[in-house]
Amino acid sequence: xxxxxxxxxxxxxxxxxxxxxxxxxxxxxxxxxxxxxxxxxxxxxxxxxxxxxxxxxxxxxxxxxxxxxxxxxxxxxxxxxxxxxxxxxxxxxxxxxxxxxxxxxxxxxxxxxxxxxxxxxxxxxxxxxxxxxxxxxxxxxxxxxxxxxxxxxxxxxxxxxxxxxxxxxxxxxxxxxxxxxxxxxxxxxxxxxxxxxxxxxxxxxxxxxxxxxxxxxxxxxxxxxxxxxxxxxxxxxxxxxxxxxxxxxxxxxxxxxxxxxxxxxxxxxxxxxxxxxxxxxxxxxxxxxxxxxxxxxxxxxxxxxxxxxxxxxxxxxxxxxxxxxxxxxxxxxxxxxxxxxxxxxxxxxxxxxxxxxxxxxxxxxxxxxxxxxxxxxxxxxxxxxxxxxxxxxxxxxxxxxxxxxxxxxxxxxxxxxxxxxxxxxxxxxxxxxxxxxxxxxx
Amino acid sequence: xxxxxxxxxxxxxxxxxxxxxxxxxxxxxxxxxxxxxxxxxxxxxxxxxxxxxxxxxxxxxxxxxxxxxxxxxxxxxxxxxxxxxxxxxxxxxxxxxxxxxxxxxxxxxxxxxxxxxxxxxxxxxxxxxxxxxxxxxxxxxxxxxxxxxxxxxxxxxxxxxxxxxxxxxxxxxxxxxxxxxxxxxxxxxxxxxxxxxxxxxxxxxxxxxxxxxxxxxxxxxxxxxxxxxxxxxxxxxxxxxxxxxxxxxxxxxxxxxxxxxxxxxxxxxxxxxxxxxxxx
Numbered sequence: 001x002x003x004x005x006x007x008x009x010x011x012x013x014x015x016x017x018x019x020x021x022x023x024x025x026x027x028x029x030x031x032x033x034x035x036x037x038x039x040x041x042x043x044x045x046x047x048x049x050x051x052x053x054x055x056x057x058x059x060x061x062x063x064x065x066x067x068x069x070x071x072x073x074x075x076x077x078x079x080x081x082x083x084x085x086x087x088x089x090x091x092x093x094x095x096x097x098x099x100x101x102x103x104x105x106x107x108x109x110x111x112x113x114x115x116x117x118x119x120x121x122x123x124x125x126x127x128x129x130x131x132x133x134x135x136x137x138x139x140x141x142x143x144x145x146x147x148x149x150x151x152x153x154x155x156x157x158x159x160x161x162x163x164x165x166x167x168x169x170x171x172x173x174x175x176x177x178x179x180x181x182x183x184x185x186x187x188x189x190x191x192x193x194x195x196x197x198x199x200x201x202x203x204x205x206x207x208x209x210x211x212x213x214x215x216x217x218x219x220x221x222x223x224x225x226x227x228x229x230x231x232x233x234x235x236x237x238x239x240x241x242x243x244x245x246x247x248x249x250x251x252x253x254x255x256x257x258x259x260x261x262x263x264x265x266x267x268x269x270x271x272x273x274x275x276x277x278x279x280x281x282x283x284x285x286x287x288x289x290x291x292x293x294x295x296x297x298x299x300x301x302x303x304x305x306x307x308x309x310x311x312x313x314x315x316x317x318x319x320x321x322x323x324x325x326x327x328x329x330x331x332x333x334x335x336x337x338x339x340x341x342x343x344x345x346x347x348x349x350x351x352x353x354x355x356x357x358x359x360x361x362x363x364x365x366x367x368x369x370x371x372x373x374x375x376x377x378x379x380x381x382x383x384x385x386x387x388x389x390x391x392x393x394x395x396x397x398x399x400x401x402x403x404x405x406x407x408x409x410x411x412x413x414x415x416x417x418x419x420x421x422x423x424x425x426x427x428x429x430x431x432x433x434x435x436x437x438x439x440x441x442x
Numbered sequence: 443x444x445x446x447x448x449x450x451x452x453x454x455x456x457x458x459x460x461x462x463x464x465x466x467x468x469x470x471x472x473x474x475x476x477x478x479x480x481x482x483x484x485x486x487x488x489x490x491x492x493x494x495x496x497x498x499x500x501x502x503x504x505x506x507x508x509x510x511x512x513x514x515x516x517x518x519x520x521x522x523x524x525x526x527x528x529x530x531x532x533x534x535x536x537x538x539x540x541x542x543x544x545x546x547x548x549x550x551x552x553x554x555x556x557x558x559x560x561x562x563x564x565x566x567x568x569x570x571x572x573x574x575x576x577x578x579x580x581x582x583x584x585x586x587x588x589x590x591x592x593x594x595x596x597x598x599x600x601x602x603x604x605x606x607x608x609x610x611x612x613x614x615x616x617x618x619x620x621x622x623x624x625x626x627x628x629x630x631x632x633x634x635x636x637x638x639x640x641x642x643x644x645x646x647x648x649x650x651x652x653x654x655x656x657x658x659x660x661x662x663x664x665x666x667x668x669x670x671x672x673x674x675x676x677x678x679x680x681x682x683x684x685x686x687x688x689x690x691x692x693x694x695x696x697x698x699x700x701x702x703x704x705x706x707x708x709x710x711x712x713x714x715x716x717x718x719x720x721x722x
Contacts, residue, residue, distance in 0.1 A: 331453045334462075340469075344462045358453050429456070 001033035010039040048104035067109035151297040157419030163400040174300035176428035199373040208287030221253040223288035228260035233294030308363030325427030332363030518555040
């Protein structure tokens with residue numbers, strides 16, 4: 001079997017969520033198939049500047065073919081285009097212009113995918129919202145599997161993506177909430193889909209004491225791992241934690257791991273350790289009492305899965321449907337939506353040993369059951385088998401037309417932000433109406 | 443803070459969260475969501491900007507400012523005065539510009555208009571911020587108002603509980619017995635006054651011996667004897683160094699008392715399971 005993995009950036013040093021996801025999947029599927037990664041020469045997700053050489057490269061034994069980006073992103077232009085399509089009535093042409101301005105625009109990459117499609121069994125397109133995924137899905141729909149990595153942002157309300165989600169062969173969702181959101185937005189229930197997510201390379205042994213010695217952390221602590229960014233909910237986390245620290249002077253400390261792009265409050269109980277290698281990161285999680293995930297938007301939190309794999313409960317932002325749903329389904333975490341809940345839940349996890357132990361154990365079970373690599377690989381391979389059987393039966397879905405020149409320029413599209421408000425949001429939990437397919441897909 | 447008991451292997455996170463929210467509601471009195479606080483704040487904002495309030499048309503002005511499209515800010519550059527879309531005219535103007543500068547210097551005018559353009563842009567950027575500041579202030583004031591209300595309720599609740607505890611403490615003090623030699627608590631001066639002079643230790647010992655000789659009294663005698671004294675009378679008698687009475691009214695040596703004594707020498711007569719003094 002021959003597979004191509006198409007993603008906007010790729011490299012061992014790139015730790016963005018979707019890019020890391022793509023790399024892990026490529027490396028894992030390489031055990032079962034011949035895998036080639038097709039990507040751009042960009043390294044920076046803001047500018048998409050061509051920083052890597054064009055051509056074929058090897059990353060961890062996987063061949064990587066890079067194509068140049070035709071233009072860098074102009075933030076002002078992109079901002080204007082975003083306002084137009086997110087906040088105003090607009091046309092399909094406006095949405096395509098938005099996609100072009102978002103980048104990374106690489107027509108050569110799309111041409112290559114089209115040329116090599118006949119030699120490939122399937123093409124995995126990562127991140128629905130980027131140029132390569134949209135154009136790739138339209139040019140080679142018969143081979144395209146989409147890994148959307150969709151978050152609850154206005155882009156999902158754009159009309160051009162509905163056709164993409166309905167045209168591809170299959171969709172590999174990250175979570176039940178993501179699937180519910182995409183299906184509500186694009187009505188693509190007919191397209192085969194499975195909730196897969198991603199595994200993680202959990203070390204066989206971790207040593208919390210080693211972390212404590214190395215970084216001189218003595219007291220019990222809660223941990224946050226990830227980019228320290230306002231968009232990740234860190235501002236709210238700091239606000240809540242400082243209030244909690246004042247209320248409970250002898251409570252948990254907060255350890256932060258990751259690069260900071262916002263100021264971190266100076267407080268004796270907040271310790272920022274910067275970016276750490278994987279070994280230290282896992283040791284830190286093992287040494288912690290719990291992981292806090294304050295992010296509002298996640299399609300799947302890998303670090304939450306890693307904490308569960310190590311038997312640590314998670315305290316998540318309840319306004320993120322995905323995290324809330326995972327906490328409920330796994331019975332391995334609590335969630336908060338405001339300070340009072342933050343304080344109560346953190347205190348409960350801090351002080352209630354049996355609760356903490358039970359949640360931790362549930363997390364480990366949940367990870368083993370759903371997110372170990374053999375489970376993930378099996379879901380991909382099963383989907384490939386299912387699609388091959390469909391190929392044999394000759395059933396195909398046509399690519400939807402976006403209309404002629406004039407139709408594309410008529411401003412009939414609703415503002416995407418307005419569309420987003422009509423998409424139901426909530427955690428998908430067993431027993432709820434939205435969870436009717438939960439057991440089938442899990 | 444909430445305390446949960448985990449009894450089974452199945453943890454229901456939603457159930458725990460319901461308990462936590464119920465607990466928060468119980469503590470806060472009323473449980474407002476962020477949206478409700480915002481709604482309240484909006485109402486307050488309307489009130490704050492009500493004609494009878496601060497300024498008659500402040501809110502309207504803000505709204506008009508936001509709704510009406512602002513006039514385009516004219517970007518004034520050094521070439522603006524001479525710009526034209528007609529190529530020939532632009533050429534002639536460029537040609538004659540040195541001649542024009544013989545008559546007057548347009549540069550100060552250009553500089554001034556350029557600065558004015560920047561000031562306009564700054565002002566336009568500040569207006570929404572002012573609105574936001576006012577809005578946020580009202581939001582915070584509302585939140586604080588709610589907090590104050592809840593705190594008032596808590597203070598009232600705590601003060602009533604404190605009253606209750608004080609009454610309970612007085613009642614308990616009325617039924618404890620003191621070891622000989624232990625310093626009794628100060629008694630409040632009674633209006634009627636107890637005309638009896640304080641007993642000396644010898645007198646007290648004699649009275650106790652008499653009681654031991656008399657033996658066990660009948661219940662009606664005991665009741666009748668106590669009812670006349672009341673709690674204060676009993677305290678007065680015990681406070682004078684009397685031997686503690688057993689349940690049946692028999693005197694017991696101090697050394698045979700139970701270990702319920704606290705370090706102040708107080709011994710509860712009898713407690714039921716929840717700590718209330720029983721009447722048995």
